[in-house]
Amino acid sequence: MSHARKEYSDFQALAPDAYEGVIALGGFAARSGIEKPLLELIKLRASQINGCAFCVQYHILQAERLGVPVDKLNLVVVWREVPQFSPRERAALAWTEALTLVTAGVSDEVYDQARAEFSDKELTYLTSAIASINVWNRFGVAYRWSPAARQGQVSAKAS
Template sequence: MSHARREYADFQALAPDAYQTLAALGALAAKAGMDKQLIELVKLRASQINSCAFCVQYHILQAERLGVPVDKLNLLVAWREAPQFSTRERAALAWTEALTLLTGGVGDDVYEQARSEFSDKELTYLTSAVASINAWNRFGAAYRWTPPARQMQAGAAAS
């Protein structure tokens, strides 16, 4: 059985500057006016890929709080086959997967799909959200943070 090596609160206490920097980066896309539900889907999908239990649970709870339909949350892992996702969401999820996996770079087809749905500014902020969650996932997975309880504290800042 897996056990936490350190907890999320330990990260906040041990490296408050790193914590604040990641939190600020994670908040940029929403502050720039991007759809918060879309950003949560992106963060959840990257967290699924990276097997970060803490971040998966955290972003499920955030998405629920923002009103993301349950069927989207349940089918996110198979978004390509699920009709619930819009063209814009599909472009964002493809972009997220390409940036998260980075095995062969980001293909022209994925870039063109993203550019057809997002402005240059939006795509830059979407990229910042993907970069942020991937950094959070590295901490959460490395330290095996305990996933938050359903009754998560309001105002928790993980991104």
């Protein structure tokens, strides 16, 4: 079992300027008009790929608060294999995977699929959201941030 090297709150305290910069980058997409439930799905998918337990839990809880159906949350990891996702969600998830696994490149097919569902401006903001969650994942994985407990549950503190 791994233990936290530092916690999310430590990041805020140690580097408030860096913290605010990452918050700002993520906020652009939220204010752009892209659906908040969709943004939570892409953040969840990137966090799954990157193995960030803190961010996976955080975005599941956020998505639940926004009313994202539980079956979507459970199946986002296998979104290609199930019918629960709309063409717009599929395009966003494919774009997320391409940008999160960027060493594989971004194919014309994935780009064309994204452009069919998102305007140029929306795709730019979607890209900023993906960039932001990948930054958060780097911090979460590096410092092994502890996932938050659900409301009403007691979380184990790392010693």
